[in-house]
Amino acid sequence: MKEEITEHTQIIFKSYSDLVEQEIEEPLWAFVLDKENRLYQIDSIPFYTSLVASNDIVFADIDPDTKQLVYQKTVSYSGHSTIQVVMNDECITMEEVRDIFTKMRCVSEVVNEDFFVMDIPEDIDYKQVKAELDRLEAEEKIEYAEPSLSDVHRKQTEV
Structure with missing residues (x-):
């Protein structure tokens, strides 16, 4: 039986939004897949952030200044x-x-x-x-x- 992933965290996505025509920081919820390797599965629908969708697996790292998890790259696209x-x-x-x-x-x-x-x-x-x-x-x-x-x-x- 597959183990259920229950630990959630927020990841900050920094990008330029064409919709609001400015730089934004959007927090998205994600499941912690592998904390050691910093892999997370998006569990939100992005409001403004482009090129990422629900269930995508992403790599995020801690920002040394803010101590927040910040998106670095998408590792695997979900098809959503x-x-x-x-x-x-x-x-x-x-x-x-x-x-x-x-x-x-x-x-x-x-x-x-x-x-x-x-x-x-x-x-x-x-x-x-x-x-x-x-x-x-x-x-x-x-x-x-x-x-x-x-x-x-x-x-x-x-x-």
């Missing part, structure tokens, strides 16, 4: 994707939009009253999710970005 969604239309609620994607098994987390992020697991057909995102965007109900689109999902949408 992260999508940022901004609400545009007051005729549809955020909950209605989130429900559409929940039915497709996409977990989401609210950032503020008009912005949420979604985690797309690797076994989800992204072509269907993208079709719904494109429809809602064409109807000017949302705008969306794909800051971390996995190779699996990218291939599903190639023509």
Whole structure:
């Protein structure tokens, strides 16, 4: 039987966010996989950080000044994707939009009253999710970005 990983820690991700147009430091929760070798599995949906997604395995090191764990590199990609969604239309609620994607098994987390992020697991057909995102965007109900689109999902949408 596989041992359950239960120890959590926070890792600081430093990057430039195109969404907020500034340098950011975003803390993400992660499971401790191997403390000695500083390997962690992301257990959050990144709000602003690009090129990392839930379940990715990352290497992080202690910053000598702040004593915080800071992301250094991704060791293994999970196949998950992260999508940022901004609400545009007051005729549809955020909950209605989130429900559409929940039915497709996409977990989401609210950032503020008009912005949420979604985690797309690797076994989800992204072509269907993208079709719904494109429809809602064409109807000017949302705008969306794909800051971390996995190779699996990218291939599903190639023509």
